[in-house]
Structures are given as C-alpha cells and as structure tokens.
Amino acid sequence: MNVLHLDSSILGDASASRALTRSVVDGLRTVDRQVNVVQRDLGTAPIAHLTPQVLATRGTPADLLNDVQDREARLDADLLRELDWADVLVIGAPLYNFTIPTGLKAWIDRVTIAGKTFRYTAQGPEGLLKGKRAIVVATSGGVHGGSPVDTMHVGYLKTLLGFVGITDVEVIRAAGLGMGPEVRAQAMADARSRIDSMFVAAAA
Numbered sequence: 001m002n003v004l005h006l007d008s009s010i011l012g013d014a015s016a017s018r019a020l021t022r023s024v025v026d027g028l029r030t031v032d033r034q035v036n037v038v039q040r041d042l043g044t045a046p047i048a049h050l051t052p053q054v055l056a057t058r059g060t061p062a063d064l065l066n067d068v069q070d071r072e073a074r075l076d077a078d079l080l081r082e083l084d085w086a087d088v089l090v091i092g093a094p095l096y097n098f099t100i101p102t103g104l105k106a107w108i109d110r111v112t113i114a115g116k117t118f119r120y121t122a123q124g125p126e127g128l129l130k131g132k133r134a135i136v137v138a139t140s141g142g143v144h145g146g147s148p149v150d151t152m153h154v155g156y157l158k159t160l161l162g163f164v165g166i167t168d169v170e171v172i173r174a175a176g177l178g179m180g181p182e183v184r185a186q187a188m189a190d191a192r193s194r195i196d197s198m199f200v201a202a203a204a
C-alpha cells in the first residue's frame with residue numbers, strides 16, 4: 001500500500017493533527033506490512049503558492065522556462081507523481097481562520113490541474129484519480145460540526161477530493177481543542193479510539 005502523508009499544521013510538535021495523522025499511518029501499517037510512505041509537511045516546509053510565474057509553466061516547453069519556473073515545474077511534476085502513486089492519502093487538516101491552512105491550500109492549487117487530476121467532459125467535470133482512499137484528520141479549537149464553518153473546513157476538503165475523483169473519504173475529528181485541557185484530552189482520546197477501531201475492524 002502506498003501512502004501519501006500530508007501534514008499542514010504550523011504548530012510543530014505541539015500539533016494535534018500531526019499526532020493523529022501519525023497514528024493513522026501507524027494504523028495502516030498494522031493492516032498491511034508493505035506500507036510505503038511519502039511524507040510532505042506543508043506546515044514546516046511549505047511549497048510556493050500558485051503565482052503567475054508558476055501558472056505559466058503549465059503547457060510551456062521546458063527549454064523556455066527560467067530557473068525559478070524550471071524548479072517549480074519539477075516540483076509540480078513531483079507532487080503529481082506522488083499523488084498518482086498513492087493508494088491512500090492521509091491528510092492533517094487543522095482549522096485555521098475558518099478553513100484549511102494556507103499550506104494545504106497551496107498543495108491543492110498545485111495538483112488540481114485540468115487534464116491531470118480532473119478533466120472537463122460534455123457531461124461536466126470528471127475526476128481522474130480513481131480507486132484512492134483519503135483519511136482526513138480535522139482538528140479545531142472550537143466545535144463547529146454541522147455549521148457553515150464545518151462546510152468551509154471539512155466540506156471544502158470533501159468537495160475538492162470528490163472533484164478530483166476521491167470519494168472514499170473518512171474524516172476523523174478532534175474538536176474543542178482550545179476549550180480547556182479536559183475537553184482537549186477527551187477529544188484526542190476519542191479521535192485515537194476512532195482510529196484504533198478503524199484498523200481493528202480492517203485487520204479482523
């Protein structure tokens with residue numbers, strides 16, 4: 001099983017989502033001994049946002065790119081190769097200012113490309129990433145389930161993943177992490193037991 005492990009928290013070792021995505025990857029190892037993992041930490045090693053220069057690399061012959069564009073075009077190719085290779089995406093997605101972190105959005109903008117991960121047809125857009133599974137770890141300081149904030153956070157990610165063809169999406173939530181130590185500890189324990197139960201069931 002090939003796993004693309006994406007983190008996007010800017011809180012380093014204190015990150016709740018990073019701790020939980022690690023548990024998810026550990027869980028995947030319990031159900032498959034042959035797990036290959038590529039990790040991208042979009043929080044501590046952010047990739048460049050889509051700029052006019054980067055956008056102009058798409059469809060431009062390699063020998064016409066300047067040095068910056070050449071580097072960014074190679075990065076785009078690497079990101080697309082990793083995505084194509086992965087059977088499972090494990091995505092750490094904290095809630096920052098009512099939506100996903102900017103580092104994760106930068107990654108999305110670099111891989112959501114017509115003709116590569118989706119295409120337009122006479123029937124409408126079609127996702128090209130078939131047969132993949134995503135496990136999203138959604139953390140938040142407050143509790144927003146069922147609210148417009150949840151739509152902008154988890155709803156957005158599910159819509160985007162569905163757009164590129166990934167409809168098998170499991171969401172593990174840890175909410176209320178800023179509501180005091182007891183609420184935080186309980187939310188983390190609940191998320192961990194949810195992760196454990198996912199893999200106990202899968203291993204059985």
Ligand SMILES: Cc1cc2nc3c(=O)[nH]c(=O)nc-3n(C[C@H](O)[C@H](O)[C@H](O)COP(=O)(O)O)c2cc1C
Nearest residue numbers: 009015016017094095096097098139140141142177
């Ligand atoms: C820059 C920033 C913005 C945040 N914005 C929100 C927010 O809009 N709503 C909320 O409930 N929590 C917000 N939080 C709290 C985080 O969602 C919470 O700390 C969560 O644990 C983040 O996951 P992480 O520890 O993996 O980074 C914010 C935290 C940061 C650092």
